[in-house]
Amino acid sequence: MPPLGTFSVPRRTLAMLNVRMRRIRWFLLTVLVVLIAALAATYHFQRQFRQRHAAEPPPPIPENLSAAAQDWTYTQMDGDRPVVTVSARSFEQSRQEGVIDLTGVELKLYHRDGEAYDRARSARVSFDRSAGLLYSEGEVEVAMGLPVEDKPAGRILMIRSSGVRFDARSGKAETDRAASFELDLGRGEAVGAVYDPAARELILKRAVTLLMNPRRKGAKPMRLETENLIYRERESEVWLNTPCRLTRGGTTLQAASAIVRLREGALEMVEAFKASGADSAPNRKLQYAAAELRLFFDEEGTVRKIEGSNGATLNLTSPTARTAVSSDRMDLEFAPENGESVLKQALAMGNTRAESFPIARPNVPVADTRLLRSEVVEVVMRPGGEEMARMATHAPGAIEFIPNRPGLSRRLLEGERITIEFAAGNRVQSCVALNASTRTWKAQRRKGDPEFASTRSDMLTALFDPKTNQLSRLEQSGGFRYEEGARRALAERAALDAGLNQILLEGNARAWDPTGSTSADRIQLDQRTSDFDAEGNVRSTRIPEKKKPGAGSQAMLLGEETLQATARKMRSANGQSVVHYEGGVTLWQGPNRLRADVVALDRKNETLDARGNVYSHFIDRQKGDGAKRRPPASTTVTAQELSYTGKERLAWYKGEVRLQRAELEIRSRQLRAWFREDSDGGSSLDRAFASGAVEIVHRKPGRVRRGTGEEAEYYI
Structure with a gap:
């Protein structure tokens, strides 16, 4: 048995496995080759694609630069609030100097509130980052007050210049070159400018020209010229610290310095110092000046009011006259007319003096020069502003009429209030005064004549002749008083006819x-002659001239005693040497009395004539001394007529004559009575001669004697 973990394979099987393994090896080798070929093809394709679509490699940095970049941005912050932002298309930093060169530059300078910013654009800028300074040699465009979030509404305020320096830390921009600008207040040019966004202040250094906009778009602008200008945007003020000139149409203003105040970026008021201005038109010229002038403008940019203080003057010139007004302070009001300012009225206050000089014209009599003085004077112009309509004082004043032609009188009028009305051609039409006094200096005086005549009254009205420009009639009322040398007069009302040189006194006249x-x-x-006519309840008193040494008494009402008279009418002529009484005449001199319908006295020729219901009463001088002194005798004569001559000391009575003296009565058609001079200088009846149906009656207690005849003589 084989060992554990091993196994045995039959040979045939092994042979079959070998055959199969050989076949698989070739297959795998083929697959591997295909894969390698595919990978090689893919790599080659991708490499070609990358080569075709790859960005070009950046050029090498020049040796003098330490850095370079595209689409560069620099921002300086104050906490979470931006102060300044600089962006550029390209960035190059110098290796040695550390200066950054920017192209396609946009600079944003943010306002403190963070809601708006000022923008500067330039094609090329040098930026010293360590110092925080930017400089543009080329053209720079600055837009002011752009909103951070919303789009700009309305006109963008622009400044254009070159050679501009920017401080990135403070945001200030400055140039010494020519600059043009379009601001909310107007457009213009200057040489050199400084703009401080933090203070919102623009300084134009030299040769400034500015067309300031009125509040209504499209209206005529005001041209401003000066050497230095400071525009304080936050306060809406333009400060002119050097002499300046403002012009609009025919209106000009020159000042040592001035402040222009704006409303909603448009011209509203100019406060000028040591200033003078003028407004010219074909038929008028207006000039004004003061240490301080304030000009107020309406929406059209026309002057609507001018206030002058610390020594103000006004000059009005027309084809007929030139009027000069000076005062401590003056207000001028204007009315718009055809796009220009026309003087409507002027109010001068404090030590006011207004003098009008006539301009000579062919075939026109030269008017008087008029000088008006008062604390407050108002001048109202006629429509069109060429001529005056009225001149009035609002305080006590005086006006003097100074003649420019020989033979005319100089006149002075003083009053609590004086109003002068003018006709066309600046000719005085009338003059009214309250609590008035006048003084007249006659151009032609006889030897011994007083230098001037004066009057006083509660009310005075003077009328002037439009043809001659001279006083034609003077009416005064309320407590009238007249004085000319030793002559005096008073009345409730008085009227002077200047042509006739006559004064009419009415109401309790004296x-x-x-x-x-x-x-x-x-x-x-x-x-001129001192002659006068009196009418209505006439009463007169006459002090006779002193008798010359050696001259006799004039006796009948022509002696040295005061002569008094009452009548309905009276006329005095030739220096009161000839006096004529009418209507219930009564004359008396001491105890002597004369009554008649008409009485005429001629002192020079020593005559007296009486007519109608003549009644005369004379008392002889007392004679004797002490106990021997007899009571004076009186003589009464009535008649229709009486004629007396002082040289002959003869009184001639005519018509129904009746003489009464003590117990004696004489009646006749005529009677002549002679007076004698007494040793004491008095006079007494000396004798009488009656003629025509004479009748004499002598009455004593218990006896009456009568006598008749054609003539009779009676001796005292």
Whole structure:
């Protein structure tokens, strides 16, 4: 038995197995060859495929570079907030200088709030990573205020320049080369610029030109020119720290410095310092200046208001006049007209002075120069802004009319409030004043005439002749007072006719001078001659001139005593040497009295004429001393007419004459009475001569004597 674990195979079986094994060996060898061939073919095919589709191997790095890359990105973070991101299509780092050269660069400078960023693009940039500085020699485009998440809405704010330096740490960008920009406030150009995204501040260094946008799209922009500009986006302000000029159409503004304030990125207000401006049109020119000027603009970009302070001036020029206004402060209001600003009114406050100078024109009389002074003056323009419509004071003021032609009077008007209305051509139409006083200097005065005349009243209205530009009528009311040298007058109302040079006084009127006074309901005074007419409840007082040495007494109401009179009407002429009374006339001088319907006095010729219901009463001078002094005798004469001549000392009565003296009565058609001069300078009746149907009656207690005849003489 064979050992355990072995077995025996028959020979035949072994022979058969050998045959089969030989056949299988050749089969396996064939399969192996096929597999090797397949593998070789697959390898060859894949190798060719890889060779055809494999990327080209990167070029070798130049010896002067330490690194190079494609689609490079650099980000600087502040915590989890990005500060700056720099991306480029290619990246090359210098082996020696450590400077990275970038191409196809985009720089994002993120705002502090993380909601927006400023983007800078350039074709080629050098980046000093250790210093955090980027520099682009070529053109750079900066877009400002792009939202991080949403797409930009509206216009993108752009700055374009070259030679730009970027600080990757602070985000600041700077250039000294020419730059153009399109901002929300406008578009323009400058030489040199600095942009600080952290402060949201753009500085334009030199030669700045900016077209500032108004709030309404499509409206005419404002052109700004200056040497230096700072745009503070966060505060919506533009600071101009060097002399600047703003221009829009015919409007210009120049200033030593200024601040432009924006609303929603558009022009709203300009605050200018040491500034002056002008607005020009074919028929008008407006100029203004102040240490501080504030200009406010409407949606169209036109000026709607200007405020000037610390020494403001305004000059208005039209074809007919030039008006200059100066004050501590001034407000100008404008109205839009055809896309431009037209002055509507001006309000000047504090030490205001407004002076208007006429412009000479052919065949037109030159108007007066007008000078108005007050704390507050308002000027209202006519539509179109070429001429003034009204000028008024809102505080006590004074206006002076200074003639520019010989022979005209200079006038001064002062009042608590003064309003001047203008007609076309800047011609004064009227002037109204409250609590007014006037002073007039006559151009032509006679020797001895007062230098000026003055008036006062509660209300004054002056009217001017449109043809001559001169005062035509002056009306005053409420406590009127007049003064010219020694002459005085008062009334409730007064009116001056400048052409006739006459003053009309009404309502409790009274006029006086050192020689006497007159009161009446109505007095009309001629300023040139001092003649006057009085009417209604006339009362007059006349102080006679002193008698010359050696001259005799003038006796009948023409002596040295004060002469007083009442009447319905009175006329005084020739320096009051000729006086005419009418209507219930009564004159008295001391104890002597005269009544008549009409009385005329001529002091120069020493005559007196009375007509209608003449009544005269005279008292002789007392004679004697002490106990011998006799009581004075009185003489009363009535008649229809009386004529008296002082040179002859003769009184001639006519028509129904009746004389009464003590117990004596004389009636006649005419009577002539002579007066004598007494030793004391007085006068008394000396004798009388009656004619025409004379009748004499002498009455004593218990006896009456009568006598008649054609003539009779009576001696005292």
